[in-house]
Amino acid sequence: MRKFPKNFLWGAATSSYQVEGSNRNCDWWQWEKRVGKPQSGNACRHYQLYEHDFDIVKSLNHNAHRFSIEWSRIEPAEGKFSKKELQHYLNVILALKKRNIEPLVTLHHFTNPIWFAKDGGWINQKSVERYLRYCDFVVRNLAKHVRYWITINEPTIFISHAYLFGAWPPQEKSLLKATYVEEHLAFAHIKAYGLIHKIYKELNLSSPQVSIAQNVMSFTPCRNSLKNRLAAYLRAKVYNMGFLERISMGNILKRMPLDFIGINYYSRQVVALKKLGPGNLAMDVCEKKHHRIAKNSLGWDIYPKGLYDVLLSLKKYNLPIMITENGICTDKDSQRWEYIHDHLRYICLAMKKGVKITGYLYWSLMDNFEWDKGFKPRFGIVDINYKTYKRTIRKSAKKFAEVCRTGVLR
Numbered sequence: 001m002r003k004f005p006k007n008f009l010w011g012a013a014t015s016s017y018q019v020e021g022s023n024r025n026c027d028w029w030q031w032e033k034r035v036g037k038p039q040s041g042n043a044c045r046h047y048q049l050y051e052h053d054f055d056i057v058k059s060l061n062h063n064a065h066r067f068s069i070e071w072s073r074i075e076p077a078e079g080k081f082s083k084k085e086l087q088h089y090l091n092v093i094l095a096l097k098k099r100n101i102e103p104l105v106t107l108h109h110f111t112n113p114i115w116f117a118k119d120g121g122w123i124n125q126k127s128v129e130r131y132l133r134y135c136d137f138v139v140r141n142l143a144k145h146v147r148y149w150i151t152i153n154e155p156t157i158f159i160s161h162a163y164l165f166g167a168w169p170p171q172e173k174s175l176l177k178a179t180y181v182e183e184h185l186a187f188a189h190i191k192a193y194g195l196i197h198k199i200y201k202e203l204n205l206s207s208p209q210v211s212i213a214q215n216v217m218s219f220t221p222c223r224n225s226l227k228n229r230l231a232a233y234l235r236a237k238v239y240n241m242g243f244l245e246r247i248s249m250g251n252i253l254k255r256m257p258l259d260f261i262g263i264n265y266y267s268r269q270v271v272a273l274k275k276l277g278p279g280n281l282a283m284d285v286c287e288k289k290h291h292r293i294a295k296n297s298l299g300w301d302i303y304p305k306g307l308y309d310v311l312l313s314l315k316k317y318n319l320p321i322m323i324t325e326n327g328i329c330t331d332k333d334s335q336r337w338e339y340i341h342d343h344l345r346y347i348c349l350a351m352k353k354g355v356k357i358t359g360y361l362y363w364s365l366m367d368n369f370e371w372d373k374g375f376k377p378r379f380g381i382v383d384i385n386y387k388t389y390k391r392t393i394r395k396s397a398k399k400f401a402e403v404c405r406t407g408v409l410r
């Protein structure tokens with residue numbers, strides 16, 4: 001039996017574009033239409049059904065819920081802020097609070113308003129001030145009801161998929177552009193961190209908890225050779241810690257502009273260098289099938305011990321850590337529960353080693369639009385019927401609910 005701390009946050013996460021539906025002012029919407037990729041359409045109709053979804057959340061004993069605000073709804077045209085959409089998100093937050101569920105609010109989760117994307121998106125030097133103007137509007141108006149803010153979700157994934165691999169809009173494949181974007185996102189976070197704290201002081205509210213949600217992976221050397229070990233070590237340093245180091249360096253106060261570290265952990269990469277070279281050091285993975293390991297339905301390795309290793313490697317920052325995402329897409333729900341159980345087991349072990357962990361948010365509350373992969377991958381503890389929008393609670397959700405209720409993992 002493993003016991004979690006009393007005030008541990010338990011819940012699940014979503015993001016606006018993946019669940020709300022009809023985000024017509026968003027760059028992804030325009031991109032889907034242009035390239036004919038999977039269309040998000042009505043997604044889960046969460047925009048309309050959030051009260052119903054939060055009843056489910058409550059019935060599952062969650063005491064926290066992470067969701068994101070859609071910038072393109074709040075500011076559909078540059079400088080024109082929508083009071084109606086602000087009211088919508090206030091209603092969402094109040095609906096959570098009414099049920100005694102702590103809201104964790106993400107300000108940027110991959111998507112941008114069309115006007116912003118059209119004018120160079122995150123490459124444009126004005127991107128930081130544009131993002132801050134949006135943050136100012138949202139945070140000032142919602143601060144009274146929110147304690148936890150995530151400024152940017154998975155900056156490293158956003159940069160790599162949108163600016164290096166050309167997989168997501170704006171489909172760039174440029175190291176130079178990716179470097180600019182990293183620069184701007186790092187500054188956007190540092191400044192937003194300061195801004196959010198300033199707003200709370202001005203409004204006489206107690207200090208907020210602000211972080212990013214950093215995607216982290218486990219990097220396992222293939223065959224344990226020296227070159228693969230070295231590459232795995234370097235890759236973990238750059239991929240897992242690079243952005244964290246970047247924001248701490250860029251901050252003139254020289255302290256981490258984070259009140260906690262939010263991490264999203266899913267999988268591992270097996271590192272196997274083909275030859276020595278910068279590209280190889282960054283990208284080469286083992287393509288042989290000799291590592292027998294269970295996989296999710298997208299083919300990602302399931303490796304719970306990796307979460308433990310990453311948690312221990314983050315201990316040096318001496319900050320509380322929150323698991324802001326961890327989850328599996330699978331058509332076998334028993335595999336989902338096994339995944340949750342095993343990751344929670346390793347979280348307990350890390351806590352025993354002195355890592356301070358304050359919460360666990362499963363990705364995702366419900367099946368949703370998995371970006372360029374569409375609706376096929378099923379990450380939810382709640383099943384969505386995309387024809388009727390009927391929600392069905394999966395068995396894994398009920399088992400997880402027991403842990404949320406008791407704080408005990410059996």
Ligand code: IFM
Pocket residue numbers: 015018154264325363370371
């Ligand atoms: O669906 C995504 C989410 O938007 C960000 N983190 C990873 C999830 C699964 O790929």
